[in-house]
Amino acid sequence: MSRIISPSVLSADFLHLGRDTEMLNRSEAEWIHIDVMDGVFVPNLSFGFPVLSAIRKVTTKVLDTHLMIVEPERYIERFAKAGADIITIHIEATEDLPAAIRTIKTCGVKAGVSIKPKTPVSAIVPYLDDLDLVLIMSVEPGFGGQSFIEGSTEKVAELRREIDRCGSDTVIEIDGGITLGNAGEQFTAGCDVLVAGNTIFGSDDPTRTIHDLLRA
């Protein structure tokens, strides 16, 4: 198991995205979380290829790309070409998950699948052998700054047991409402990667907050 922080640039200052990315470059965050929203799968729009490729040009951090879009298969290749290192799609957004996972891998990037808060861990278990990452949403996807949904930590622990049972090296990531108060229990439950938006970008000292989240 590892401890990685993946700051969500959804909460960054878009007018100063270069400055905020430079801050992340100097921080202990190993990954940068890129939230792509289409206004259909989630009731919000964010950004797409141009923003991802602009960030790619100024960082060597792992670009952890979370597609909250319907029919993600249509865009996987373009996100890979724009510089994604990991592409995570939603189990609820595709009719042929194995084919979508194959497409991600064919593009030479790591494959992740996310589950919404109401989707049980059991839905993802049959695919664990093929996945580099499972993303557990701990808020309803669509917006930063929401409160952590109780019960999400138990989903992390259940997924950790399943991963250990089948001997896979799939990484567990959690996203939504992560704070300095609940970060530690996610690592204790077996989580590898914490996504955090408002907790980092809304703090007075984001690099210090990343440092503290890592050691929570």
Ligand SMILES: O=C(CO)[C@@H](O)[C@H](O)COP(=O)(O)O
């Ligand atoms: O994917 C999403 C929201 O859909 C998240 O990545 C949020 O952007 C996390 O923001 P905070 O809850 O940490 O503020």
